[in-house]
Amino acid sequence: MVSGSSATDGTGQGIDAGEGNESDRPIEEYPPAPGPAGYPIVGNAFQVVNDPFGFYDVVSAHGDVVRYSIVRNTFTALLHPDHVERVLVSEHERFERYLFADLGLDIGAEGLVMSDGEQWRRQRGVMQPVFTTDRVQSYAETMATYADRAANRWDDGKVIAANREFSRLTLRILAEALFDLEVDPTSDDEAVVRAARAINDRADARRLSTFLPEWVPSLADRRFERTMDEYRRRVDELIGQRRATGSDGDDLLSVLVRAGGSEGCALSEAEIRDNLVTFLFAGHETSSVALTYTFLLLAQHDDVVDELRAELESVVGDDRPSAEHVRDLEYIDAVITEAMRRYPPVYMLFRRALEDVVIAGYRIPEGTILTLPQFRIHRDERFYDAPEEFRPERWTDGSEDDRPEYAYFPFGGGPRHCIGMRFATLEMTLIVATLLRRFDLELLSDPDPKISPTTTFGPAEDVRIRLHRR
Ligand code: HEM
Structure with missing residues (x-):
């Protein structure tokens, strides 16, 4: 497979080559x-x-x-x-x-996203078991509870900026999953919240300078570094608490601290710390962006909302949506899948x-x-009829079987695919189920918003939705 000199090395066998020999x-x-x-x-x-x-x-x-x-x-x-x-x-x-x-x-230079080779393999091995379908189900109660609390706070007629509200909601859920911490994303008191906000602002400010040479360190850089240092100190403090109490919790920090002690899969202190930076970066804005567009699209498609509610009625009834229901909520799954096709939160891999x-x-x-x-391949007419249309049924009517597998890859693919995929899917399904039972949606902003090309595919302006209690 090594390149260069021999006649057979490095060829793209069979891939659409059309060049014979x-x-x-x-x-x-x-x-x-x-x-x-x-x-x-x-x-x-x-x-x-x-x-x-x-x-x-x-x-x-x-x-x-x-x-x-x-x-x-x-x-x-x-x-x-x-x-x-x-x-x-x-x-x-x-x-x-x-x-x-x-x-x-x-x-997080030493964390899962940035590492390669042996270091990546060892870490992925430690963390993979935390993100299996069975294990992520233990977070379902937290997810549904926070979705419920958000719904309780919103009065009839309330106008929300969906992007901001979902960012807060998914951050609350993530802080519980990572640290077993209840945070208030609207307050400045918690280093975890300040770091999450700093990462988002930073990704935004960086977009114009992306790929341009010689970034000059600025005041904003130094402020960012200070916030991240504080966050790492906060993580150290939480690690200390876990060690002191010998916690057997299932939050990611407890799992990593326990793995830190076991032979063969030990994570260094720096790796634990950096992974908590990595997860804060990777684990909430992505889901928030997907939810924002799901709601943007639902607010424009009453027929889809009706079908979705019919499914909720038959699967969930009067219960509270839970992990057990999620596997039967196939239509909601198709809705979220289709929203991520139109608006993939991670829109380009390198x-x-x-x-x-x-x-x-x-x-x-x-x-x-x-x-x-x-963002291109998901809207390619060769693989999707009327790609600009929002049609959840393209994931349930059999046409999905005719598509090449990688015509859709919101979570990447191969060994480095998104480790949080099941977590995100469970979270999004429970949030959609909880909120759509409680509210009708009225879109107040642009139905086809401009996209801001930062690290995620977020809208350039707030997606404003008026909520009508049902
Ligand atoms: C809708 C939500 C999400 C989307 C669309 C998404 C998308 C992705 C994609 C495309 C990759 C692969 C990047 C590449 O190959 O270059 C990735 C990797 C990753 N994601 Fe997600 N993600 C989401 C949610 C989450 C959540 C909730 C978590 C954690 C709780 C998470 C943690 C990670 C991590 C740690 C990696 C790196 C994996 C590795 O390199 O081994 N993601 N994500």
Whole structure:
């Protein structure tokens, strides 16, 4: 599989190549991928910074494997599910995750998202059991309780900014799951809340400087670092408390502290701390964005709401929605799936080629950064009829069986797929079930909001919804 010299190495066997006998040719003979022209030195930077989503209209005009450059980096966009599958799953060892490393966004250098190789494998091994279907069910009660409390606070006619409210709600749930802590996201008292807010603000402020060289440290950087230092001290304090009480809780911190002591899978103190930064980053804004768009879409589709309520009526009745109900709430699952198709919270994955590879007959040199854009592939007419329409039934009417598997990958794929996928799905289903029983939704803001291209696919402006008690 190593690149370069032999005639058979590094070929893209069978992938949409259409070039007959390509495996017999030396890799140097494969042409580079086509792509849009850029300016000297900066390449396509201006186009990307000005309109990162519109830039992909330009990109896709060149095919499914498209090269472009930004300052010193060469990128190649992959726009076909088969290529995505190859990079994430079947040939994943030829690519490494490329992520925010030079963005100065502290998401835990020693944690699961940022680590690689042995360090990543060991940590994933320790944490995987915490996120199985059985284990995440223990958080269902917390999820439903917090959703209920939010509903109780909202009077008839209340106008909410869905993005803000869901961010608070998912942060409350996450703080319980990670630390067994009850936090108030509207207060400044808790270091966990301050850190979550700082990470979100930071991701937002970073977007224009992304990929541009020589970020000059500013006052905001230093403030951010101070907040994260405070957070790490707070985590240390909580670790100390767990050790002192010998806690047998099922919050992530307790699990990591216990694993820290067991041979063969020990996590260092720095790894535990950094993973709690990682999870704070990865574990609530993503779900919040998915919920925001689910509600935006539900508020525009009464027929879907009616069907969803009919399902709730038959599965949940007058009970409180719980983990046992969730597996039978198939229509809600289709609704959330479809919302994440239209608006994938993580809208683009990045990988770096560790060796020369050939994809669809094009040579991709080692070091190239590959972009796998969910926001394009999820709306590709080749895989979805009327892709702009919100149609939950496309996940229940059998048409899903005809689609390539990686035409839909909101949680990534392969060994590094989202570890929180089951947690997020359970959480979102319980929140939708709880709130839709209590409220009718009236959308007050733009039905087709502008997207803010930060680390998530959040709306650029508040999604305002008036809630009518039922
Ligand atoms: C709707 C909600 C969510 C979405 C759409 C989402 C999406 C993703 C995606 C696409 C990846 C893979 C990134 C890549 O391959 O480069 C990922 C990784 C990850 N996610 Fe999520 N996520 C969500 C919720 C969560 C939650 C709730 C947690 C934790 C409680 C979480 C923790 C993580 C972690 C730790 C990783 C890194 C895994 C690894 O590298 O081994 N995510 N997520």
